Amino acid sequence: MDNYRRYTANKGLATLALVLLIGIVAMIALNAGSMDLNPHQVIRSIIGKGADVADIVIWQIRLPRILAAIIAGAGLSVAGCVMQNNLRNPLASPSTLGIANAAAFGANMAIIVFGAGSIRSTGADAVNISNPYSVAFSAFIWAMAAALIILLLARTRGFSPEAIVLAGVALSSLFSAGTILIQYFAQDVQVAAAVFWTFGDLGRAAWNEVLILSLIVASALIYFMLRRWDYNALDSGEETAKSLGVNVERVRLGGMMASSLITGAAVSFLGIIGFIGLVAPHMMRRVLGGDHRQLIPASALAGALLLLVSDTVARTIIAPVVLPVGAITSFFGAPLFLYLLARGYEQK
Amino acid sequence: MILTVEGLEFEYPSRPVLKDINFSIANGDFLAVLGINGAGKSTLLKCINRILQPQVGTVLIxxxxxxxxxxxxxxxxxxxxxxxxxxxxxxxxxxxxxxRKPYIQWEASTKDMEIVQEALTTLGLDSYALRYVDELSGGERQKVVIARALAQQPQLLLLDEPTHSLDLKNQFDVSRLIKRIIKEEQLAAVVAMHDLNLAMRFANRFMLLKDGVIFAAGGFEVMTQENIESVYSLPVKIKQFGDIPVVIPA
Structure with missing residues (x-):
């Protein structure tokens, strides 16, 4: 028993190490960018004693962007972690199940059809969303619809993990088609901007978005943590979970709803950022094992770290050009996805 | 009576599985549920536990x-x-x-951990505590899930082919263990089994299921050549080896 306590404490230390790492990368990210600032200037700005230009760069551009990376990364990662558990499918994540595309469709619909935002065609700030709540809400509704379809197929038709992902591919194409159709009837400039918008880009986040996103991710995290024992039980199989007192249907519905909410919010504010929800939880499962008491917070931290690193790379690798971060995360993620598929077939 | 089942019926949309199941067991009973594949053994266990919802009948714990x-x-x-x-x-x-999941509110207490420790000791798993489950052998994994069921501190155990895919030694180890636990903790167990000889060695009550109905149920007296032959549609002989009865296909 004492050994067990020590073992759990060690996992806690690993989690702490992740927090430290995020802090370090965040500092590096604050310093990195087209405008050269030395660490001294950065710190002066943060404590409110910086020069005007530095203040604007730090407070209005870099800080919200870094926080958006941390929060969205954490959110997408736990969403993936919970989806993998709820559907008992290692390939599940917001992007592989088509939920991210559904959210993008919902966001497009709110912006273009219902005029919740105006789209300009200028660079990084192409989309001006005048009503972020209704955009997020619409994205959530459609993300939820996609999640329900997946849940229904998994439950009533007994789809295998691979078949579920194929269903996700079908849903992705369906919603992409829907998005294209909506954009077809929008104005030319809007189309260009909307296409650009669909790529994930953290530069869009201002303080307002960061705030909303963090509220959503924080409440979802609390909910997931409340359910952590249920998720552990679910890992041992649906029937065993029921015999341990878990209301499997309710837990699944709740988990998929909360994950869809995160996905909807992240996509409507930042565009589609793929594979974070797939890569980060799997990395943590490897390192810490499958116990959701540690896996949920650790996945959140790993997702935050991963997206932060990806975004910093995207900003600096061919500076001053800023690459869409979604492309970078897919470079990490797609090979891992293939690896998981290959390993799955090996075991059979 | 620790468990009483009255008039239980269960059907899938396409086909009926269990019809008019009535039985009861008392503390210390090891009930072996026997029958061919698809006779409804697993379904019966799941209906008792409400993993499946029986359409008709009552289950009293x-x-x-x-x-x-x-x-x-x-x-x-x-x-x-x-x-x-x-x-x-x-x-x-x-x-x-x-x-301990049914008892845990937010986090596992020291008491929960002590109960886990006890269950591990009962099954001789002390030295395995920090090993990963996916690195264990089949027999060891079986003991882990039985330990988990014990940690629930239940009055009744439902075991679905607990010796399934175990080697000879582990089949006996696990069966003996189940019998010992039932006796020591004054539980009762309903155990779906395939191995008739193992059942006759360790169980004290028997239920023969055929096509979803109880063909025969009771003590050793129901394990007759005729009953077994009709349930399994196979001619068999029962021989005594000392005081151990053995069923062999004739």
Whole structure:
């Protein structure tokens, strides 16, 4: 028993190490960018004693962007972690199940059809969303619809993990088609901007978005943590979970709803950022094992770290050009996805 | 009576599985549920535990109607071991700690951990506590899930082919263990089994299921050549080896 306590404490230390790492990368990210600032200037700005230009760069551009990376990364990662558990499918994540595309469709619909935002065609700030709540809400509704379809197929038709992902591919194409159709009837400039918008880009986040996103991710995290024992039980199989007192249907519905909410919010504010929800939880499962008491917070931290690193790379690798971060995360993620598929077939 | 089942019926949309099941067992009973594949053994266990919802009939656990108990309450009374187990990437201790799930509110208490420790000792798994479940052998994994069911501190155990895919030694080890636990903890167990000889060595009550109905049920007297032949549609002979009865296909 004492050994067990020590073992759990060690996992806690690993989690702490992740927090430290995020802090370090965040500092590096604050310093990195087209405008050269030395660490001294950065710190002066943060404590409110910086020069005007530095203040604007730090407070209005870099800080919200870094926080958006941390929060969205954490959110997408736990969403993936919970989806993998709820559907008992290692390939599940917001992007592989088509939920991210559904959210993008919902966001497009709110912006273009219902005029919740105006789209300009200028660079990084192409989309001006005048009503972020209704955009997020619409994205959530459609993300939820996609999640329900997946849940229904998994439950009533007994789809295998691979078949579920194929269903996700079908849903992705369906919603992409829907998005294209909506954009077809929008104005030319809007189309260009909307296409650009669909790529994930953290530069869009201002303080307002960061705030909303963090509220959503924080409440979802609390909910997931409340359910952590249920998720552990679910890992041992649906029937065993029921015999341990878990209301499997309710837990699944709740988990998929909360994950869809995160996905909807992240996509409507930042565009589609793929594979974070797939890569980060799997990395943590490897390192810490499958116990959701540690896996949920650790996945959140790993997702935050991963997206932060990806975004910093995207900003600096061919500076001053800023690459869409979604492309970078897919470079990490797609090979891992293939690896998981290959390993799955090996075991059979 | 620890478990009383009255008029239980269950059907899938396409076909009926269980019809008019009536039986009861008392403390210390080891009930072997026997029958060919598809006779309804697993379904019966799942209906007792409400993993499946029977259409008709009542299940009473110590006089309490199971359909009126919440899942959590039911989990405090009945430990269930499924036929197949997932190879989860968790330690043995964590896997057994899951048996405390119905009792845990926010975090596992010291008492929960002591009960887990006790269950591990009962099954001789002490030295395995921090090993990963997915690295264990079949026999060891089987003991882990039984330990988990014990950690629930149940009054009734439902075991679905607990010796399935185990070697000869482990079949006996696990069966002997189940019998010992039933006796020591004054539980009762309903065990779906395939091996007639193992059943006759360790169980004291028998239920022969055929096409979803109870063909015969009772003590050793029901394990006759005629009954076994009709249930399994196979000619058999029962021989005595000392005082051990052995069933062999004739």
């Amino acid at each position: 110590r006089g309490d109607d199971a359909s009126r108990l919440s899942r959590r309450e039911l989990a405090k009374r009945i430990g269930y071991v499924a036929q197949h187990h997932e190879r989860t990437r968790t330690t043995v201790f964590d896997a057994v700690l899951l048996g």
